[in-house]
Amino acid sequence: MEKMLIMDKINLGIYEKALPNRLDINEKLKLAKKIGFNQLEISIDESDEKLNRLTNGFSKKLLKAQIDNDMRVRTMCLSGHRKYPFGSNDEQIRKKSLDIMQKALEFADINSIKIIQLAGYDVYYEKSNNETKKYFIENLFKAVDFASKYGVILAFETMETEFMDTVEKAMEYVNLVDSPYLGIYPDIGNLKNASVKYNEDVVKDLKKGKGHIFAAHLKETNPGIYRDMQFGSGGHTEYERCIKELKNQKVQIYTGEFWDHGEENYKEIIKNSYEFLSEKLK
Secondary structure (H helix, E strand, C coil), rough: CHHHHHHCCCCEEEEECCCCCCCCCHHHHHHHHHHHHCCEEEEECCHHHHHHHHHCCCCHHHHHHHHHHHCCEEEEECCCCEEEEEEEECCHHHHHHHHHHHHHHHHHHHHHEEEEECCCCCCCCCCCCCHHHHHHHHHHHHHHHHHHHCCCCEEEECCCCCCCCCHHHHHHHHHHHCCCCCCEEEEHHHHHHHHHCCCCCCCHHCCCCCECCEEEECCCCCCCCCCCCHHHHHHCCCHHHHHHHHHHHHEEEEECCCCCCCCHHHHHHHHHHHHHHHHHCC
16 A cells, blocks of 8 residues: 555656765665655766766666665666767767667666656757758667667757757657657756747647656756756746646656755755755645
């Protein structure tokens, strides 16, 4: 009975980078669980430290940590493609992007990670053009084919650049690929910034992804500010309206996205963030 009651609850996760990097993975899982989060979202960013996780045995260490701490990692934020994007003009970088994708899927398979969040960029450090978009589409098809063999979902994050800053834009690629293994994992803070930029209603945009949204990032933003704000600090993210729409779409996995900056009171910040988001999800 207890297990069934737990499954009735909304799944609220915490972004790994909200926890001090000096903590090891066991300490991170233990702290997140103690505060009340249901899961931790693992980060594979563009740093060598995080990318090396795909090849240095960390996947097995994470699996053991999940078991030892009775705390799950159900999603991965794969932002390593910022440095090695699908759409790069450099063929070697494109090959590297697919290698990262393959290894990330193997990592996810070992750890029973259900969703890999993809950054919605064709390129980040290069100039976007028709060629980068063409390469992006070619490699996206390959990536989704890889994912289908592992039974892992790839889902776009809505970003801060115009290439994919709305659900509507993400859906262009979801519809193009037309696979159950590609969907959207939007960031409602980024979406609010886009709604102000384009003078479009954020909930109207979320509705355009109905049936294809698998999870959502909850993040505090303001016009032109996309990160490093604490929850409840005066941002304009429309939590209540967005969460209501997402719940109507049967979305039940949410991740609080915020960052640790070496604060001594990091436990208090994390606890306050948990309480803020839990209240919004009621």
